[in-house]
Amino acid sequence: MNQLRSSPIVVLDSGLGGLTVVRALRAKLPAEDIVYLGDTARLPYGSKTATTVTRFVKEIIYFVEPMRPKHIVIACNTATALALPTMRAEFPGLSISGVIEPGAKAAIVAAGAKQCPIFGVIATEATIRSKAYERAIHRRRQHAQLLLCPTPLLVPIIEEGRGSNDPLVQLAIKQYLAPLIKHRMDVLVLGCTHYPVFKGLICLTVGPRVRVIDSAEQCADDVARRLKDRSLLRTEVAAEGAMKARQGSLRCFVTDDPKRFAVLAPRFLGCQVGTPSWVSPEEFAGARAPAVSITVPA
Numbered sequence: 001m002n003q004l005r006s007s008p009i010v011v012l013d014s015g016l017g018g019l020t021v022v023r024a025l026r027a028k029l030p031a032e033d034i035v036y037l038g039d040t041a042r043l044p045y046g047s048k049t050a051t052t053v054t055r056f057v058k059e060i061i062y063f064v065e066p067m068r069p070k071h072i073v074i075a076c077n078t079a080t081a082l083a084l085p086t087m088r089a090e091f092p093g094l095s096i097s098g099v100i101e102p103g104a105k106a107a108i109v110a111a112g113a114k115q116c117p118i119f120g121v122i123a124t125e126a127t128i129r130s131k132a133y134e135r136a137i138h139r140r141r142q143h144a145q146l147l148l149c150p151t152p153l154l155v156p157i158i159e160e161g162r163g164s165n166d167p168l169v170q171l172a173i174k175q176y177l178a179p180l181i182k183h184r185m186d187v188l189v190l191g192c193t194h195y196p197v198f199k200g201l202i203c204l205t206v207g208p209r210v211r212v213i214d215s216a217e218q219c220a221d222d223v224a225r226r227l228k229d230r231s232l233l234r235t236e237v238a239a240e241g242a243m244k245a246r247q248g249s250l251r252c253f254v255t256d257d258p259k260r261f262a263v264l265a266p267r268f269l270g271c272q273v274g275t276p277s278w279v280s281p282e283e284f285a286g287a288r289a290p291a292v293s294i295t296v297p298a
Contacts, residue, residue, distance in 0.1 A: 005232050008033040008251075009223065010069040012060050015043040015159055016261065017194030018075030019268035021099065022250065024220035025073075026269075029227070031234040031246040035067060041256035041281050044155045046124025046192070050082040053126070057083040061091055063284040070232050071223060074098045077191050077215065078124050081132035095226065102222040103189050103215035104136035110187045110211040111141070118145045120180035120210075123191030125150040133191060147183055151176045151192075158194045161264050164201040173198060177205050189213045197267060252276035 009025065011018050015038050022036055037060055039045075045053050057079050061072065072094055074080050074087070080098025087096050111117035121133045128150045137144055153172050162169050180188065188210050190196060196214045203212050227233045234246060250273065254261045258278045265273045 002231075004068070004070045005234055006033075007068045007070040008035045009227075010035045010037070010064045010067065010072045011075045012037050012039075012057065012064070012072065012079070013075045013193060014039050014045040014056075014079065015155070015194070016040075016264055016268050017155065017158070017192060017197075018073075019265055020193050020196045020214075020216035021073060021075040021219050023269050024216045025223060026248070026250070028220040028224050029233070030248060032227075032248040033234075034248060034250050035064065035069070035253070036250065036276075037064060037253040038255070038261065038276075039281070040254045040261060043159065044124065045076055045078040046126045046152065046155060048078075048126065050126075050130075053079055054083040054086050057087055058090060059281070059284055061087060061094070061096075063279070065091070065094070069094065070230075071227060072096045073219060073223060075193050075216075075219065077103075077132075077193065078126045078130075081127050081130035095230070097219075097222060097226065099193060099215045099219045100132050100136055100191075102218035103191065103213055104133060104140065106213045106215075106218040107137060107187045107189050107211075108140045110213060111144070114186060116143045116145060117141070117187060118147065118183060118185045120147045120149065120177075120183075120185035120188040121191045122149050122151045122154075122176060122180075122188070122195065124155065125152050127191055133189065147180050147185055149176055149180060151195075154198070155192065155194050158197050159264075161267070163267075164198055169198065170201065173201055173205055177202070181206060181210075185210060187211045187213060190215055193219075253279055255279060255281050 009032050011022050077099055080100045084098045107119055128148050134146055193216050196216050254276045258276045262275045
């Protein structure tokens, strides 16, 4: 178990959205090494079937398994909803979590003591169809009303690199949120890790009365708790006879267009990132031991 302490946290997503989870993890756990894999060749996941998404996630986990990750985060609400239970069964020796349960827990807390709170959820079509947020919230709060709104345009808009000042972005968010605002929701869950990029605009649109839950931040808190419970946190490093804070590394992989990833990633991370390593989906699709040499910084 102690040997795993120096292993990386692996974060998986369909594209760039999972970098919001990476950003939150680096703020919460700055000493940890993180490996990120964005399946940019096959995004978006939100319009695909459960069978397809599950196959994609399984292939990616086979690819990262040789890195001996101390924990894997499926930083995609769609993949969490459709594939997480299968991945935990398929890889019993790996610690794997998603983003839906942490977001649902935070939403319940944000609702406070209101007898029948109204929760709004915006997410991809596949996440909404899965009813994962309905189950996660109703397990904790039986008397609650859910307003579920698929927002299929937001991920492509974000992946295009459009910002909050873009009139198309403002129009899309206004129209998607209008029915939820009309029904006076108390809490809005951002049910996709891409959406925190527009959190400021979303908060402005819904107004100060509505609590907005960022699943990326909640996911980082959840990962920190899991690693602490298993005594796997990295905090310090020996240097010239003393102990000092350790700065963790970040290494990124993508399945398509590394240069574009490097240009857009700072919007999600809040800092520059080097050009990621490219791996073709054909290299690891269906292969348990891909013929790819991977070295993760110590």
